[in-house]
Amino acid sequence: MTASTPAAPHIRPGLLRARQPGEHGKVTNIELFFDLVFVYAVTQLSDTLLHHMDATGAAQTLFLFLAVWWVWVFTGWVTNWLDPERPAVRLLLLVLSLAGLLLSIALPDAFGQRGLLFVGAYVFMQVGRTLFMLWALRNGAPANLRNFQRIIIWLTISGVLWLLGGWLDGAPRVALWIIALALEYVGPAMAFHVPGMGRSRTTDWDVEGGHLAERCSQFVIIALGESVLVTGASFADVAWIGTSILAFVSAFIGSVAMWWIYFDLAAERGSRAIRQSQDPGRSARIAYTYLHLLIVAGIIVSAVADELTLGHPHATITLASASVLLGGPALYLLGNALFKQTVNSTNFPLSHMAGLTLLILLTVVAQQLSIAELGIATTVVLVMVAMWESLSLRSVRQALAEVGQH
Numbered sequence: 170m171t172a173s174t175p176a177a178p179h180i181r182p183g184l185l186r187a188r189q190p191g192e193h194g195k196v197t198n199i200e201l202f203f204d205l206v207f208v209y210a211v212t213q214l215s216d217t218l219l220h221h222m223d224a225t226g227a228a229q230t231l232f233l234f235l236a237v238w239w240v241w242v243f244t245g246w247v248t249n250w251l252d253p254e255r256p257a258v259r260l261l262l263l264v265l266s267l268a269g270l271l272l273s274i275a276l277p278d279a280f281g282q283r284g285l286l287f288v289g290a291y292v293f294m295q296v297g298r299t300l301f302m303l304w305a306l307r308n309g310a311p312a313n314l315r316n317f318q319r320i321i322i323w324l325t326i327s328g329v330l331w332l333l334g335g336w337l338d339g340a341p342r343v344a345l346w347i348i349a350l351a352l353e354y355v356g357p358a359m360a361f362h363v364p365g366m367g368r369s370r371t372t373d374w375d376v377e378g379g380h381l382a383e384r385c386s387q388f389v390i391i392a393l394g395e396s397v398l399v400t401g402a403s404f405a406d407v408a409w410i411g412t413s414i415l416a417f418v419s420a421f422i423g424s425v426a427m428w429w430i431y432f433d434l435a436a437e438r439g440s441r442a443i444r445q446s447q448d449p450g451r452s453a454r455i456a457y458t459y460l461h462l463l464i465v466a467g468i469i470v471s472a473v474a475d476e477l478t479l480g481h482p483h484a485t486i487t488l489a490s491a492s493v494l495l496g497g498p499a500l501y502l503l504g505n506a507l508f509k510q511t512v513n514s515t516n517f518p519l520s521h522m523a524g525l526t527l528l529i530l531l532t533v534v535a536q537q538l539s540i541a542e543l544g545i546a547t548t549v550v551l552v553m554v555a556m557w558e559s560l561s562l563r564s565v566r567q568a569l570a571e572v573g574q575h
Contacts, residue, residue, distance in 0.1 A: 195380075203269070204241075249381050315373070395472060434559075471498060474547070481540055485539065
């Protein structure tokens with residue numbers, strides 16, 4: 170090629186994203202539109218837990234949350250490879266949005282009359298999206314194509330169990346759904362092993378780490394946004410007296426502390442770590458697929474706690490209310506600590522360990538406090554963790570700022 174000969178244009182491999190060295194794919198508007206459906210799903214989950222604060226209600230809400238997270242994060246993985254600017258991919262995401270809306274509508278009564286709607290939408294999203302990926306990968310990425318051939322086998326087996334459970338009632342439904350969801354969660358950990366086809370390698374997944382990190386960060390924002398909406402709506406419906414105003418301020422500060430704990434440094438450090446990783450697929454599987462569900466679960470439970478605090482500030486603590494008020498922040502701190510430990514290859518953060526210890530100690534005195542008092546105490550713990558980490562990592566923040574300037 171002579172100096173005057175123009176470089177050959179980059180040819181996109183079918184429906185897949187174009188990869189540029191040193192850059193990560195941008196999150197597109199159609200992906201954000203898809204996420205809007207899950208704002209509603211998160212609201213449905215928090216409402217379900219609020220109105221069924223017993224062992225059965227907690228177990229069912231946990232199960233539904235795991236399903237919602239799994240269908241969202243699998244779509245996040247798929248858009249890591251697909252180019253949402255292509256009309257066919259946009260159409261896929263719009264169809265998945267409709268199915269996700271139907272799934273969200275069914276959540277409160279998924280174990281009742283709307284079981285078939287729930288599993289029908291869920292299986293359609295999981296299997297349909299994977300079939301689309303097989304079609305999109307037909308002209309490229311043979312290792313990843315083989316990976317999705319294994320995935321469709323896993324999801325077809327689980328899909329049959331989901332649908333059979335939807336046709337049944339009571340204990341048989343629950344048993345089949347637990348097995349189906351367990352299969353889907355075990356799949357990535359088992360590298361989607363299929364007899365005769367072997368197992369996938371995380372290096373075959375060709376993950377663009379920066380994009381996936383940004384997608385998961387956006388789901389954290391979705392959950393935090395729902396928490397703020399709950400706080401505002403609950404405060405609007407109560408009498409504005411001293412206790413309720415204090416509970417409102419505490420709930421908002423707690424949400425700010427949660428944002429700070431994740432977004433001050435953790436989100437950016439995690440994104441840099443996965444972008445620089447020699448095996449981003451492995452990091453994406455552990456840190457973003459599995460560990461982020463703890464972070465999001467903590468926010469959802471904390472939103473329920475905020476609604477309790479604003480609605481019944483003077484009520485005495487029960488086992489159920491204590492579990493929500495202390496469990497939400499505990500899940501959030503644990504998820505963040507494990508995420509930071511994984512992506513930064515460091516020890517368990519001391520600030521988060523101290524916060525978890527204080528939450529455990531609060532269980533000892535919880536029954537002597539009102540709901541508002543315990544809610545304020547958990548906010549103090551979250552603020553302490555945020556401030557501790559912020560001060561202890563000043564040098565890291567400075568280093569990141571210097572790198573950003575260059």
